[in-house]
Amino acid sequence: MDKSVIKFNHCDKDIYCFFVPDQCPECGVSFSGKRLEEAPVSIPNPVSNGHQAPCAFLVASTEDSALRDFDGCSDLHTGISNTNGIVYNYTKTGVQREHQGWEHCICIPLVQPDMFSLMSQWDQYLEKFSSAQMWDPSWQSFNEESHNCYSYSLMFINRVLATQSKPALSKEEFTRSFVLPRIKRASKYMMLCREISQNHFYIVDSPRRNSGEGPSEEDEDSKSN
Template identity: 90%
Template sequence: MDKSVIKFNHCHKDIFCFFVPDQCPECGVSFSGKRLEEAPVSIPNPFSNGHKVPCAFLVASTEDNVLRDFDGRSDLHTGITNTNGIVYNYTKAGVQREHQGWERCICVPLVQPDMFSLMSQWDQYLEKFSSAQMWDPLWQSFNEETHNCYSYTLTFINCVLATQSKRALSKDEFTQSFVLPRIKRASKYMMLCREISQNHFYIVDSPRRNSQESPSEDEDSKSN
């Protein structure tokens, strides 16, 4: 799963694979000694090592099978990193502080590089927040719907926003703006990886071909 997904175009097809083959898997034309019409492009990997992204919101899958990650069927877990990449996350046992285990996740940076004042206080904010009674399982139990890892991370984010005199974000607002787009991107990437792992290639019609064909189709419809 560490292989990079690349895309190249040939015979009006977008072809996704882990490496450029010797011949086109669609039409069989040999690429030996020939140049592709367009250079292959690398598809950005949406996953990062969360321990190397300080002051960030993380989303990770709880599944061991990496091909099942973010497919809509696996459970997801969220956390917040401190400036040293330690991941604070809320579980049934309370707040955990983990130095490993988040090497493959979706990351949403929460602090701009020039926000030195906030960054210098980040660890203090996070530790104080995590030590609050509301995250102590002896005082308030973990609840899958209302008091969980997501409510922990979002509540912390809103506490930080309050220190910056900024308005709080609702669960729906934060999810729609920052989480869902990244999860959808990760889901599509995982689909590509599954298809390529099983079939060596993933081939679809090039959008460019469709756009080129549509004007003629319009003209035909007008002539009729």
């Protein structure tokens, strides 16, 4: 989805759209010369180009339709990007090193900008890990449950953590803390895009109409429910 989702508030409603209209779709009042109760804000797209996200854990949908990505029904594929945006990912034919195909995915950065030592060795770590015998399909076959793209990605992450003397993450920990929140956010964003594409607007009661508080992440989550 190339268009940006915009949110503004009027009539105690949160109104989502791809552009701010000339008049309120809820009450019909013209916005010409009038101030909105809440200045329009752009909602960041949680899906981005993995080839432009170095040293990241990537989650992509195998579906062709962008609007079906991360909807809970699509099969997902994971990979790890190197410092040049080449995506390493494990498949039935072994580890792939791809320069394209990951333009629409969830990106979870794995290296902080000030971690120069790790950044300088990242590509070497990734290539050595990916060349190991355990990822050779003639030695060990791909298994949907126990030896797949996710186990490959998480095992590499834990190898990196080990070099920093940090404890390993279990599949459950990593999924719960890092992956599921971002998939949830992406799913809700895609839902907004579908609603706006079909109806021009998506309108919900503002959760702050009886409160003087500003927006919070919890509010953002409640808008799509």
